[in-house]
Amino acid sequence: MSARSSTTATAAPTTPGAGPDVAGTSAAPLRAAAPLDVARIRADFPILGLEVGGKPLVYLDNAASSQMPRPVIDRLVRYQSEEHSNIHRAVHHLSETATTGYEAARRTLSRFINAREEREVIFTSGTTEGINLVAHGWGRKFVGAGDEIILTVLEHHSNIVPWQMLAAEKGATIRVVPINDAGELLVGEYEALFNARTRIVAVGHVSNALGSVNPVERMIAFAHARGVPVLIDGAQAAPHLAVDVQALDCDFYAFSGHKMCGPTGIGVLYGRAHLLEAMHPFKGGGDMIHTVTFEKTTYNTIPHKFEAGTPPIAAAIGLGAAVDYLSGLGMASIAAHEHALLRHATDRLRDLPGVRIVGTAHDKAAVLSFAIDGIHPHDVGTLLNQEGVAVRTGHHCAQPLMKRLGVSATSRASFAFYNTLAEVDALVAGIRSVQKVFA
Ligand SMILES: Cc1ncc(COP(=O)(O)O)c(C=O)c1O
Helix, strand or coil: CCCCHHHHCCCCCCCCCCCCECCCCCCCCHHHCCCCCHHHHHHCCHHHHCEECCEECEECECCCCCCCCHHHHHHHHHHHHHHCCCCCCCCCHHHHHHHHHHHHHHHHHHHHCCCCCHHHEEEECCHHHHHHHHHHHHHHHHCCCCCEEEEECCCCHHHCHHHHHHHHHHCCEEEEECECCCCCECHHHHHHHCCCCEEEEEEECECCCCCEECCHHHHHHHHHCCCCCEEEECCCCCCCCCCCHHHHCCCEEEEEHHHCCCCCCCEEEEECHHHHHHCCCCCCCCCCEEEECCCCEEECCCCHHHCCCCCCHHHHHHHHHHHHHHHHHCHHHHHHHHHHHHHHHHHHHHCCCCEEEECCCCEECCEEEEEECCECHHHHHHHHHHCCEECEEECCCCHHHHHHHCCCCEEEEECCCCCCHHHHHHHHHHHHHHHHHCC
16 A cells, blocks of 8 residues: 555544553543544645655654654745844844744744743753753752652653763762553652652653653652652653643653654753743853853843854744644644554554564553564664655664663654554555565
């Protein structure tokens, strides 16, 4: 079945509660979601019409980076053709236009995650930079020798290494929340890790390797009852669920533009205003200062305190356009469609002899990791590519998780709202032909 013929398939929203569920109380009820017109949506994505080695592209590597629709591409072209200049620093027409566009993008992002105030939205280069910003700006000020930082075994390296670097510098300790064999966090164990030295919790909203949706609301409430702030790595949630930082009540929330139809090199760190105000700046330079003398520098107000130097103006405006596009489709509709894809893929892979799904949490979003008996994931990815099917193989920047699961790598199909049930079938057909090569 080809990707092209699949463009007419529209997955209807499914009833929640059966099979893997797209969860999170911050997501709108799936029942209310209008079905997506996937054929129309796919026409917005020029890249989805590509062929790879003579086969229609079946792009199932969205957790690594998603594709960009025409309205976002057009917005970037318009910015570069008609609006570009440096921002915040001049009174001429182009500088004012670019500044207006950049700050409008901040407003769009602020509404997208329901921040209380626009100044709580800091543009970063991506999730990685957002987490590093908090580890440096908050951690270096408020974490000391003997303090403890709680992470989970599911984390992406981006949400491990910055904390390890901080812990090494300060003499602090990392405590790790374990999972069960399905890939679900053990919340009782999480709660047992708390003590008087616990300073911060950093946890992913959705696991990039397994798709598990973590019970972050409950974890945040427990931490807050003990006065401990929580950072959420939302890289794999913001593209798939309706994120409401006020409903979550998180202190920091980091995500990346390129995983949600925006450009690379741009992301957002949400932080509560009073925490951001109390933090050290992360990078020094232009725009983040109020006054500079050789004796002393005073810093700008938030968010500018954390946006040193010329920011990625075009990319921020492009991310604003991407978020407008997603909002136009509706995050509840996106979640419902991806839920249908995930369930179909789960059902089909379960039926395949010699294939094991890795990660069977009750609440999952848009990610399906699997292993094929006797075939290395690298070979799986290479042979699927010959069928035009793009999946990711490897440790998914989650080596501690792979160790816990007793595997060195998995193959991972990850879905977006523009994927179709027929593309899932193409994946299954591809897996069958991989098995035949090794039979
Ligand atoms: C859960 C998670 N956190 C962090 C990151 C890092 O994102 P970026 O490379 O865009 O900074 C990723 C990227 O795959 C991710 O999946």
